[in-house]
Amino acid sequence: MTDHELPITDHLAELRSRISWVLGCWFIAAGLSYAWAEQIFAFLLEPALAALGDGASLQSIAPTEIFFTYVKCALLAGFIFSSPMFFWQGWAFIAPGLYDGEKRHVVPFAFLSSILFATGSFFGYTIVFPIIFEFFNSFSNEMVISAWTMREVFSLTTRLFLAFGVAFELPLLVFFLAMAGIVTAKQLLSFTPYAVLCVFVAAALLTPPDVVSQFFLAIPMIGLYLAGVGAAFLVAKRKKHDEDETSELTPED
DSSP, X not given: OOSOOOOHHHHHHHHHHHHHHHHHHHHHHHHHHGGGHHHHHHHHTHHHHHHHOTTOOOBOOSTTHHXXXXXXXXXXXXXXHTHHHHHHHHHHHHGGGSOHHHHTTHHHHHHHHHXXXXXXXXXXXXXXXXHHHHHHHTTOOSSOOOOOBHHHHHHHXXXXXXXXXXXXXXXXXXXXXXXXXXXXXXXXXXXXXXXXXXXXHHHHHHSOSSHHHHHHHHHHHHHHHHHHHHHHHHHHHHHHHHHHHHHHHSOOO
């Protein structure tokens, strides 16, 4: 941390500038993505169509539904493509409040945030989405035939896509809290039972009201939390090692 503190107006001006950069990149990426909105939509909805079976199609029940769904596709794609800028601006904004030794981690944190978000979204899309849509379609019977609308399926897919992306940021968040000295590795480990409860509550809020999607989001999050705790122990071990070396080099009075 620096001894010189900026006034709140300077912080707000910096925040406004960074938000402008983020929104600008997002809307530029979304505008470019709109040219491939139909292909993006087909890619996102592939797990749902596969669950419905060969030759299945989605329904559009409003005149504007197709157009606005494609616009949302472009916005989602724009957000994903511009996510490195999101993470970079976020970490760069908090960097002045860190110690000099911690500031060097800002670029790796921004890079890892993007990688973890993409990994979480890819994991959800390839592993979890097919299972969830198969589960929902399994309730179709002779009395009720599944005729899903494109708006509802896209809304569910987007919600899960972002939920898994955000969930995979958990180990980096835990690592940052430990590195910044806000919490210790032992505190994080002792908090594990409460973390499990919080994870299931978060999974219930981020996913549809069904046990399957909540379970498939909560279990990886618990593993990711424990991975973050493990990384925190490595941080604590390295800090102790550095302190021991410093004390050995410091001459005694």
